[in-house]
Amino acid sequence: MSETSQSVFADATQSVGDAIIELDHVDKFFGSFQALKDISLSVGRQEVVVVIGPSGSGKSTMIRCINRLDEHDNGRIVVDGIELSADVKNIQEIRRETGMVFQQFNLFPHLTVLDNITLAPRQVRRMPKKKAEEWGMELLEQVRIPEQAKKYPGQLSGGQQQRVAIARSLAMKPKVMLFDEPTSALDPEMIGEVLDTMKDLAKEGMTMIVVTHEMGFAREVADRVVFMADGQIVEVGTPEHFFTSPEEDRTKLFLSQIL
């Protein structure tokens, strides 16, 4: 990394205002393979951060460390003032405040759409059934598929399933939403409906970290774009800066490959 980019990098990792997620010199190993190398990033409240980069660059691992689906080895991760440690209570608390949307949806196939959504509020927040179902229907309205409430996930299209998955995460009223390549498993004609739902969410002020290959979405919605390669954060900047005048050679190469 050159001198100049170091300074840009240092500035850009700092979010505006008060940070809700902070990663501080985080390392992650899978055996002898280092998946994350000295990752530092801070995300402010209501900020939308889009993470891009070639496959195997550690994007997914980074956001999976934030809610402890993967365990980081060194460094600190703080979510809304709670530090992730081996303490199970802290982990549970952070998971309740972060929603996650997966590439493969991971809806529960043995439960109806509505039961998928109400499960966590009822089981974790102890919300009464009736109230949870009203809340679930409200969320289904929000993702625009209330008519599918009684169906099973297997009866829905991929795009509908992913919107249910988003509603399911929102049901816990999370402060942060993590999206792990939410449109990568979808047929092209269904990508739009999921991205629209995500845009709505961003407009409402949700804090979001989105791992995606959808450059259009990044350009339109992101406050900042993070480019990762080989387990490191290579470059961080506003979409405009990032797509028009990237500084790092690695970034330029990647952009030339995909754009």
Next chain:
Amino acid sequence: MTTVSVTKPSALTWVRRNLFRTPLDAILTIVFGSLAVYVGIRGLLFVFVNGRWEIISVNLKLLMVGRWPADELIAIAVALVILGLWAGLIAGIIAGRQVRKGTSAIEGMTRLERASDLGRRFGLVIATLLLLLSLTDTSGPWLMVLFTFVGGVVGRLIGGQIGVRSLPSWVSRLGIVVMVVIPVWAYLYMASAVPLADWEGFLFNLSSAAAGVVLSFPLGLLLALGRRSKLKLLKGMSIAYIEAVRGAPLYVLLLLANVSLEFFVPAALAPSKVVRAIVTFTLFTAAYIAEIVRGGLQSVPLGQEEAAKALGLSPTKQMRLIVLPQALRNVIPAQIGQFISLFKDTTLAGLALGILDLLNAAGAITQQSDFRGQGLIIETLVFVGFLFWVGSFTMSRESQRLERKLGVGTR
């Protein structure tokens, strides 16, 4: 239904296509066809003409319930009627719940269709019961079956009413407890009339198989979870247990249960042979159930657990609400298969422990002075085999139905 119309081939065309396509096909068809016809005719002749079935009708009580005292038979009747009511209640509640959820398969059916559906499911059992009843010369068994049937119908009607209602959760929890207690009570009630040690005949095979199923399932589940546990000791113990039990023939374990207990327990305190048989069945079947359930747990994608974690569910709830229901559903056929095995293997206990179960009783009656030396063992073995087949086949059919209902492989 597709609208493409295909002219149905005539019977002759079908025969030519399927049975006589090539010279080899023709030869095979003729050879095995005549063999089948021969065996079929011999079988029918045996059943309806040559078979001397009076040995069965004379000894029917011995075959069914062994030497159960005649004046205590009322206990069996009472227990059966209660169990009929219980089974009806459960069937009714399940059906009612399906109506409420709009997933009922029978709601749109006419009465006739429903009856034929029931006939397909339980016709074989009903026919067998009628056959057995026709062999009796007293009215007791008729009344018992009649009242059990009435109990079942009454239970079904009441259960249907309960099922369609939305009940407060404490009521349904209490209801589940009651539903668990009823069969246990029936079992203990019968055991209070005649000690477990004296349960014989087909009653022994049925009741100890049922007890083995009920007890081995939770134990097998715990073993499966133990085998996946992160606690090294628990994991090691589970694996050791499963592999040790699966490595031994059931018959050997039953023989061991017969002789080895005296080494550890004074004879006066040693449990009866029936209890030993049930314990051995339970311990044996649990090891197999554990492996079946483990297979089921592995069949659930990792993403399911991750999604449950990400929602903040506790590890217990991740397992209980998300992973286990899917895992168990995926292995219903294998589980029922294991239970069918257990049902049939109860005959081994008769031999290993010297219990007068159905098979042993069937052998013993051929030694009665009226029947000795007449080769009637064929008739009795056919009878025993038939009863086990009816039970196993019915379980197998019900398991397929359950699979379809839960939509294994479709969603």
